[in-house]
Amino acid sequence: MKAAGVTNEEEYRALACRGGGETVVERRPLRRPGAGEVLVSLRACGLCGTDVFKLEAGDQPPGQGLGHEGVAMVDECGAGVGSFSPGDRVVVAHHVPCGECAYCLGGSETMCEGFRENRLEPGGFSEKILIAAEAVSSAMRIIPDTLSDDSAVFLEPAACxxxxxxxxxxxxxxxxxxxxxxxxxxxxxxxxxxxxxxxxxxxxxxxxxxxxxxxxxxxxxxxxxxxxxxxxxxxxxxxxxxxxxxxxxxxxxxxxxxxxxxxxxxxxxxxxxxxxxxxxxxxxxxxxxxxxxxxSYSGGVKEQAAAWELMLSGALDASGLVSDRVNLDGFEEALELVRGRKALKVLIEPGRED
Ligand SMILES: [Zn+2]
Ligand SMILES: [Zn+2]
Missing domain, CATH: 3.40.50.720 (NAD(P)-binding Rossmann-like Domain)
Incomplete structure (x- = not known):
């Protein structure tokens, strides 16, 4: 049975867990953005220690995506999205606290139940990503021309x-x-x-x-x-x-x-x-x-905003920490580089030729 909104005419490639520490690059049907959602094409996504840790723990369910430090181009906006347009270059974080629960009000935003939800479908290591409405409204930002992909990709880790x-x-x-x-x-x-x-x-x-x-x-x-x-x-x-x-x-x-x-x-x-x-x-x-x-676990909306200001002002430019780039098929190679302490930040760039 087809899920609502899925068309099989278009597919995209995404990295998925296979169970245990294994991963696979698989084709998935493209889903069009629903109300409040935005569909993007990934330009680059940083490989984070947490991604490596999750694979080493081997507890991710098969089909689960990974990656959360992405820079992308907006392809299509769902109904009601007013702040973004196709062609915008954006950076987006995957976790968004609710802002209203006892954790959020007590300053523990990253412990909020809502914060645990992954707002990137299927994850950052994917040609196409659907950004959930909560992330579109509070964790997605247009990148000015003055900021490179290599700089902007550090927004999420810098917030942490x-x-x-x-x-x-x-x-x-x-x-x-x-x-x-x-x-x-x-x-x-x-x-x-x-x-x-x-x-x-x-x-x-x-x-x-x-x-x-x-x-x-x-x-x-x-x-x-x-x-x-x-x-x-x-x-x-x-x-x-x-x-x-x-x-x-x-x-x-x-x-x-x-x-x-x-x-x-x-x-x-x-x-x-x-x-x-x-x-x-x-x-x-x-x-x-x-x-x-x-x-200290992850970064909340406040830290994302503050880290973004540091980047926009030029005070923070971490682009020099990018040491390697691979495409989706090079993901295992990227893991080896990180595990062998041979790389600093590795970017996964789906559009990259071998
Ligand atoms: Zn991370
Ligand atoms: Zn909350």
Whole structure:
């Protein structure tokens, strides 16, 4: 039976989960946009650590799409869509909080039940995407000519990073340390520098080329974890960092974060951890030294708006973090690059020739 609105004359190609960690590129019938919806053609979508994590967890149902950092062209607008027209180049986020529930009103927008819904059908790694009405009205933006695809694709991840930075409570002149110099670690560096005046940032990273890039992007220091305590002491006159952002995850990272923070500092957990992983910190120190340990998950509408302003003003340009590009058929290759820590941000560009 055909679903309403489906015509088989037109098809598009999209990446879909197959169950477990497998993916497949499949053809799907195109559905025309309903009321409030917008149909777009993808130009580029960033591969995010969360996409990789979902595939590693292997718990996505078959047919499920992935990808949520997309830049696209508007093809067609459903009834009642007034703010967009065919031919507009847009960036769109996949999660939208309701704005009315206890979570939203209490500042936990990213914990809202509505926020969990994926508003991109079937997902970002697809030639065509139907944007749900809620995302069209509050999370889709026209990209000015001054902003490249490579810059705009970072709106969603930059909003996530900005949420963690805001939750850390640090302000002008603070000293921050980032664990991990991958695309999210380096994006933390760029967003911190764009959002907070006089911020001083150090990066702890194993790989030499990533450390060099961190220094080129304005880090005060970039070193391995063995040298980090001395580097932080030098940066903060022996006091310790005001905030430490863990973008690396994994066993031992939390201990390192707590070691590098000052008394009264905040550690922001930004990375996924393995299932069942238990931290081993000493509770007495946490209590006596008034340390805060907070999680930060995704970014809400407010952070998206603030990150967009930073991009429009020119304060934030993360396009230099794009290291590789593949088309849909190159998705497995992209995964290998990320898993092998050989890439920073990989863009999936369906229109790209091999
Ligand atoms: Zn993401
Ligand atoms: Zn809500």
């Amino acid at each position: 990073v900005l949420r963690g930075i805001r939750r850390s409570g640090i302000g002008p002149g603070a000293a921050a340390v980032i664990l991990g110099g991958g695309s999210m670690g380096l994006l933390h560096l760029l967003v911190l520098k764009a959002a907070i005046a006089g911020i001083r940032v150090g990066i702890v990273e194993l790989l030499k080329d990533r450390r060099e890039l961190a220094l080129a992007l304005g880090a005060e220091f970039a070193c391995g974890s063995g040298e980090a305590p001395d580097a932080v002491d030098t940066l903060t006159s022996g006091r310790g960092a005001d905030a430490v952002f863990d973008t690396a995850g994994g066993p031992g990272a939390l201990d390192t974060c707590l070691d590098l923070g000052r008394r009264g500092s905040t550690v922001v957990l930004f990375a996924h951890a393995g299932a069942g992983e238990q931290p081993g910190y000493e509770r007495e120190g946490l209590f006596r030294e008034e340390r805060r340990l907070i999680g």
